[in-house]
Amino acid sequence: MMHDLASLGWDDSFAAAYAERATAGADEVPGRVMRADRGVCTVLIGAGTARASVAGALLTDAGRDPVALPCAGDWVVVRTWPDGRISAEAVLPRRSAVVRRTADKDSTGQVLAANVDTAAVVEPIDPSPDLNRVERLLTLAWQSGAQPCVVLTKADLATDPATIARQVGDAAAGAPVYPVSAERGEGLDALRPHVAPGRTCALLGPSGSGKSTLANALAGTTVLATQQVRRVDGKGRHTTTHRALVPLPGGGAVLDTPGLRAVGLLDADTGLNLAFTDVADLVQRCRFTDCGHDTEPGCAVQAALADGELSVRRWDSWRKLQRELAYEARRKDARLAAEERARWKRVQRQGRRRSRP
Numbered sequence: 138m139m140h141d142l143a144s145l146g147w148d149d150s151f152a153a154a155y156a157e158r159a160t161a162g163a164d165e166v167p168g169r170v171m172r173a174d175r176g177v178c179t180v181l182i183g184a185g186t187a188r189a190s191v192a193g194a195l196l197t198d199a200g201r202d203p204v205a206l207p208c209a210g211d212w213v214v215v216r217t218w219p220d221g222r223i224s225a226e227a228v229l230p231r232r233s234a235v236v237r238r239t240a241d242k243d244s245t246g247q248v249l250a251a252n253v254d255t256a257a258v259v260e261p262i263d264p265s266p267d268l269n270r271v272e273r274l275l276t277l278a279w280q281s282g283a284q285p286c287v288v289l290t291k292a293d294l295a296t297d298p299a300t301i302a303r304q305v306g307d308a309a310a311g312a313p314v315y316p317v318s319a320e321r322g323e324g325l326d327a328l329r330p331h332v333a334p335g336r337t338c339a340l341l342g343p344s345g346s347g348k349s350t351l352a353n354a355l356a357g358t359t360v361l362a363t364q365q366v367r368r369v370d371g372k373g374r375h376t377t378t379h380r381a382l383v384p385l386p387g388g389g390a391v392l393d394t395p396g397l398r399a400v401g402l403l404d405a406d407t408g409l410n411l412a413f414t415d416v417a418d419l420v421q422r423c424r425f426t427d428c429g430h431d432t433e434p435g436c437a438v439q440a441a442l443a444d445g446e447l448s449v450r451r452w453d454s455w456r457k458l459q460r461e462l463a464y465e466a467r468r469k470d471a472r473l474a475a476e477e478r479a480r481w482k483r484v485q486r487q488g489r490r491r492s493r494p
């Protein structure tokens with residue numbers, strides 16, 4: 138199948154970035170990563186798809202920071218070597234990136250989706266939406282640089298989806314909320330602009346929330362496997378196991394992801410403030426700049442909690458995310474300081490060796 142790169146989001150600014158990195162005289166083309174595995178990625182190029190191995194230089198960069206690895210949604214320089222080997226030589230600078238903290242102890246990041254225009258938080262309407270989870274994922278979505286939204290799936294299972302959508306709207310602070318039923322094909326039109334030609338929408342949410350079902354509905358055909366949630370606890374079965382860019386027949390693309398379990402945040406202070414503009418505004422209005430929002434006089438937060446303008450749930454949710462970010466930032470600083478000390482020791486050792494007669 139031929140691919141029109143423009144319908145996948147290729148534009149002048151990516152073309153300029155590509156021109157800077159492409160090697161004159163080499164057999165190279167731009168491509169967009171559909172799927173990335175260890176050391177190999179499947180790339181959409183004009184002529185179809187290619188399996189490209191990740192170039193050694195990129196693997197070396199990734200040894201220092203895994204965020205450098207090509208991932209679903211990335212634009213890469215694809216080179217064909219004289220012996221027929223194909224490699225991804227460079228990753229073009231990302232316009233947006235959904236990055237979460239990995240489970241490992243040293244606070245590194247993992248890219249869930251690159252170069253998406255919309256980061257959709259996918260939350261099922263049934264059983265009732267988990268507002269804290271929506272807020273956490275919206276923080277991640279805002280931080281990515283893409284436009285966030287909330288997709289409330291399985292609207293056919295609720296008697297009054299509009300009321301639930303309004304409640305979720307209070308937790309979404311400015312991001313649009315779209316109730317949809319992929320089962321009945323309802324509400325999908327509101328999402329179409331997010332997957333119009335040239336645009337990509339990432340789907341982020343827990344297992345069983347209906348991400349792959351939604352991607353199939355937007356594609357108008359079954360391209361991804363889906364599976365019923367477990368009857369005992371309503372949990373998903375982690376059907377999708379890798380991130381995948383799905384080009385849609387009408388142009389545009391969806392980026393499906395595996396169900397997220399615990400999502401750790403990393404360097405997401407901006408995202409947190411955008412996801413909680415109401416709370417950020419209140420904090421600004423406290424009388425003291427170092428207000429602990431506890432018993433201080435003139436605390437705008439306590440006043441908003443007292444008159445119900447701010448819910449205790451949302452306040453607790455903000456505090457929890459903020460503490461988590463502060464903790465991770467301290468850990469990261471400690472790691473960087475330790476690395477710096479180790480580097481200095483090496484330099485000193487080398488210096489001593491050199492000065493020996």
Ligand SMILES: Nc1nc2c(ncn2[C@@H]2O[C@H](COP(=O)(O)OP(=O)(O)OP(=O)(O)O)[C@@H](O)[C@H]2O)c(=O)[nH]1
Pocket residue numbers: 290291292293294317318319320321342343344345346347348349350351362363364365366373374375376377378394395396397
């Ligand atoms: N009633 C109803 N069920 C839906 C709807 N959308 C999805 N489902 C069901 O929800 C279950 C889970 O859907 P999936 O699309 O596999 O969920 P997922 O988010 O991709 O899950 P993972 O791949 O595990 O992360 C399936 O049984 C779907 O049929 C909907 O609009 N209405």
Ligand SMILES: [Mg+2]
Pocket residue numbers: 348349350362363376377394395396
């Ligand atoms: Mg899935």
Ligand SMILES: [Zn+2]
Pocket residue numbers: 420423424428429430431433435436437438439
């Ligand atoms: Zn205060």
